[in-house]
Amino acid sequence: MGRNKSDLIIFVGKRLLQLVPVLFGVITITFFFTHVAVPDPCASWTKARTPAAVQQCRITFGFDKPLLIQYWTYLGNLVGGNWGENSVREQVLPAILRAFPETLELVTTSIVLMIIVGIPLGVVAANGAGRWRDHLVRTFYLSGWATPTYLGAVVLAVVVGPALGLPYQGAFTSQPTFPERLHMSVLDALLAWNLAATGDAILHLILPASALAFLNLGIATRMTRGSMLEVLPLDFVKTARMKGLSDFWVLYKHALRNSLISTTTVLGITAGGLLSGTVVIENIFRWPGIGAYAFNAITNYEFAGTIGVVIIFAIGVVLANLIADVLYGLLDPRVEWR
Amino acid sequence: MEAPGSPAAFASLTGALRIVRTWTRRLVPATRGFIRVMRANPLTLVGFLMVVVVVVVAVLVVAVPAISGAIGGQRASILPYDPNYYPSPCPSRTIQTSNGSYETCTLPPSLQHLFGTDNLGRDIFSRVLAALPLDLAIGFSITGFAALLGGVLGLVAGYWDRPRTIGGVISALILRLADVFLAFPSLVLALAIAASLGRGTIPSVLAILLTWWPYYVRLVRGEVLVVKHLPYVVAAKAAGVSEVRILFRHVLRNILEPIIVYYTLDVGTVLVTFSTISFIGIGVPLNVPEWGNMVEYYYNQNLMGLAPWTVLAAGGAIFITALAFSLLGDGLRDVLDPRSRRALVQAAVPTKVTAGAAAPAEA
Numbered sequence: 209m210g211r212n213k214s215d216l217i218i219f220v221g222k223r224l225l226q227l228v229p230v231l232f233g234v235i236t237i238t239f240f241f242t243h244v245a246v247p248d249p250c251a252s253w254t255k256a257r258t259p260a261a262v263q264q265c266r267i268t269f270g271f272d273k274p275l276l277i278q279y280w281t282y283l284g285n286l287v288g289g290n291w292g293e294n295s296v297r298e299q300v301l302p303a304i305l306r307a308f309p310e311t312l313e314l315v316t317t318s319i320v321l322m323i324i325v326g327i328p329l330g331v332v333a334a335n336g337a338g339r340w341r342d343h344l345v346r347t348f349y350l351s352g353w354a355t356p357t358y359l360g361a362v363v364l365a366v367v368v369g370p371a372l373g374l375p376y377q378g379a380f381t382s383q384p385t386f387p388e389r390l391h392m393s394v395l396d397a398l399l400a401w402n403l404a405a406t407g408d409a410i411l412h413l414i415l416p417a418s419a420l421a422f423l424n425l426g427i428a429t430r431m432t433r434g435s436m437l438e439v440l441p442l443d444f445v446k447t448a449r450m451k452g453l454s455d456f457w458v459l460y461k462h463a464l465r466n467s468l469i470s471t472t473t474v475l476g477i478t479a480g481g482l483l484s485g486t487v488v489i490e491n492i493f494r495w496p497g498i499g500a501y502a503f504n505a506i507t508n509y510e511f512a513g514t515i516g517v518v519i520i521f522a523i524g525v526v527l528a529n530l531i532a533d534v535l536y537g538l539l540d541p542r543v544e545w546r
Numbered sequence: 547m548e549a550p551g552s553p554a555a556f557a558s559l560t561g562a563l564r565i566v567r568t569w570t571r572r573l574v575p576a577t578r579g580f581i582r583v584m585r586a587n588p589l590t591l592v593g594f595l596m597v598v599v600v601v602v603v604a605v606l607v608v609a610v611p612a613i614s615g616a617i618g619g620q621r622a623s624i625l626p627y628d629p630n631y632y633p634s635p636c637p638s639r640t641i642q643t644s645n646g647s648y649e650t651c652t653l654p655p656s657l658q659h660l661f662g663t664d665n666l667g668r669d670i671f672s673r674v675l676a677a678l679p680l681d682l683a684i685g686f687s688i689t690g691f692a693a694l695l696g697g698v699l700g701l702v703a704g705y706w707d708r709p710r711t712i713g714g715v716i717s718a719l720i721l722r723l724a725d726v727f728l729a730f731p732s733l734v735l736a737l738a739i740a741a742s743l744g745r746g747t748i749p750s751v752l753a754i755l756l757t758w759w760p761y762y763v764r765l766v767r768g769e770v771l772v773v774k775h776l777p778y779v780v781a782a783k784a785a786g787v788s789e790v791r792i793l794f795r796h797v798l799r800n801i802l803e804p805i806i807v808y809y810t811l812d813v814g815t816v817l818v819t820f821s822t823i824s825f826i827g828i829g830v831p832l833n834v835p836e837w838g839n840m841v842e843y844y845y846n847q848n849l850m851g852l853a854p855w856t857v858l859a860a861g862g863a864i865f866i867t868a869l870a871f872s873l874l875g876d877g878l879r880d881v882l883d884p885r886s887r888r889a890l891v892q893a894a895v896p897t898k899v900t901a902g903a904a905a906p907a908e909a
Contacts, residue, residue: 226725233726238738245742343589350876354868356818358825359841359861366850430876484733488822502734506741507826514738522729 211544216534219545223530227523234522235286235515239279242511247271249509253295268297282515292512294505300516304498308520309391310379311490311497314420315482317413319475321421322428327471329425330432331459337437345433349426357485361419361492369415376415377494381408416493420485424478431474435467469539476532480525583881590877596870604679626660627669629676629835636667641852652853661859665847670856674863677835681867684747685817688754692816693809695755696762699724703763704770705793721767724760732757733819740828750829754819758812765808769801811875814868821864837864 250265266272270281285292291301326349333345352360369376379393386400394413397405439445440463448462486499494500498517505513537543584591606624614622636651651667653659661670703720706713727735736753743749773779774797782792823829824838825845832839840860849856 229722230726230729233723234729237726238735241739242742245739245744338587343587346589346876347873350869350872351865353872354814354818354865356821356825356838356841356861356864356868358822358845359857359865362841362845362850362857362861367854480728480731484731487731487733487737488826502737503826506734506737507828509741518730518734518738521731521734525729525731 211537211541215545216537219537220530220534223526223533227526230526231519231522234518235283236279238515238518239282239511240275242509242514243275243278246509247275249295249511252509269293282512291516294510294513295508300512303501303513304516304520306391307496307498307501310393310495311483311486311499313392313394314413314417314486314490314495314497315479317417318420318424318482319478321417322425322475322478325421326425326428327432327464327468330429330471331436331464333429333433334436334440335455335459337433342433345429349429352422352424353426355423357419357423357488358492360423361416361489364415364419365492374415375408375412379409379412379496380405381412416489416495419489419493420482423485424481427474427478427481428471431471432464432467435470436463439463439467469536472535472539473532476529476535479528480521483521483524583878586881587877589873590881593870593873593875593877596866597874600678600682600867600870603675604682607675608679625672625675627672629668629673630833632666632668634667636663638667650852652849652856654853655855662853662855664844664853664856665849670859673835673840674837674859677837677840677860678863678867680747680830680834681817681821681837681864684751684820685813685867685871688751688758688816688820689809689812691755692758692812693762693805696724696759697766697805699759700763700766701770701793701798704767705774705789705797707771720763724763727757727760728764730757733822736819736823737826737828740823745828745831747830747834750820750823753823754816758816761812762805762808766801766805769804770797773797773800807875807879809875810871810878814871814875817864817868817871837861 248266248271250262250269250271253265270278273281282292289301291299291304293299294303329345329349333342336342365376368374375381384393384396384400384402384405386396386402386405388396389399390396393409394406397403397409436459445458445463448458453462483499486495486497487502488499489495490497490499491503498520501513502517502521504510505517537545584594603624611621611623614620632651637653638649638651639653640647641650650665651663652665653663653667655662659669659671661674664670664673699720702713703717707717708714709718732754735757736750739753739756740750743752779792779796782796787796820829821836821838821841824836825842827839827842830836830839832843837860841857841864844850844853844856844860
């Protein structure tokens, strides 16, 4: 085990292999929970509710077969690339693949916001540890922590949005006329070179992304503060100060660089929290992403959709952790790949 | 009951004294530690006081009617109104809009109704208070069960982890299972479970519990892996103390601190997550006052624009309670974690001095 390129490749390969049993477990657990608790969702799906229609629906979706056979069929289809259908017989996989980039756009934007706002706040707090600056910053990020996702989103959507004149519903004001190649609103508008739509898309992104960022800000700030507190008393920081370097230079060039390493890993762990947050936030802001999709699938007992979302989320969480681990190793020369 | 002065009574008296003495011996340093924690950071004290107030009010809400009922006579209550009582017809106010005027029972906050009334004319202050014991109990119990279950599994996985033994296999299984649950964004799994089990308090509690324990497995295992190689554990082993006794008396006792800190922080997070499930409409039924379902109901009745106090009172209650536990837990962590404690003390004092002293020397 060492730090060669081949070690890195083996490390990444091993971690990707571990994804297989995790996904299998995730799929199995979700499948049995949903199917055992609601053995027959057809009654709530069919609008007519005539016995014949319900029976027809049962046969179409295979709910009349034994559970283990349903499970086996589902797994077989999944391996073959068929993720099942929702209650109106639309394929789940294309819908999920359409919705996921939108969520990726939202989550990436809020991670950028978290870094831009959260890390300097952590530095400020650590530099004034135990003083009022520190208390203020901590109250701020703990407030984000203690705010229920929906409350933050509702306040932003109903109070802040109208007050600032920012749009708070959907990704565009009107249905875009250009092709949505990537299903990421801002990039699509840019690719079509429609600057008005790009501006519109950015404005639509601000509120949901800030809601998501504010609620998870604490993780970045707290980690930066914690690791800065460890770095600040070290000799090299004292040396930098004694050389007469300005506070800014000492903090951001010398100290922050060495404390960023642990912050990186934590941002990977945040991915789970951010994805969970999208379920509520996308629903309130009518963002056409996978969170809103998950919400509808779950509340309509659409099992194929629910399991599909869970698979995508699980892959997202595991990959985010992997990326964070690789970054950590690249940043810290002491880490060995194993 | 023995006669006073008999040897048996004397023995039990000395026994009781010994217990009192042991406990004071333990409590005095604990109190000193507590004072140290509170002095290190006023925010922690704020959090602690908020937690105390919240818990005392919750106990009063439950205990006052129960005790007054037991003593006999009228059941008293500290709630100003019955949380589910709505007068009919309710006192209303008139709203002027561009296409006419209409009546609504939502009265803004006043001295009679501290947080105003809702669309049915119910007193919101009473409803928020009535929900407090339930929400707090849910927060404490979900976190408690998760810590217990995850903690025991973590102890096992950390202590008996030698490969190719029965313990090692069990540990590996526990960790794999925890990995699977950690890969779920917990809210999504909780939602799927709660939605499948149907609306109710118990299903939503179960749903969160199922997604919450793996964090404690990770936490406890990590701590055990460090502690079990320390000299005093090795010494106990050499002295022939049984494995289980070592695990609970020597290992567990010394990793309690981080678990307690994490638990405190976690109560707030659980409260927030639980209320999210309620908000989505698959948690506590609407006839039981609960903060999450109050926000859901009022928001879905479009009261946010017309009578924002309805949504904000319930949401604010969750926020304040969660903030209280977060402030307390975050402050505890700062002081109890030895690495950041050292840093906190050193960073707070000498940096300014060095910076100030360095400047003239350079000039």
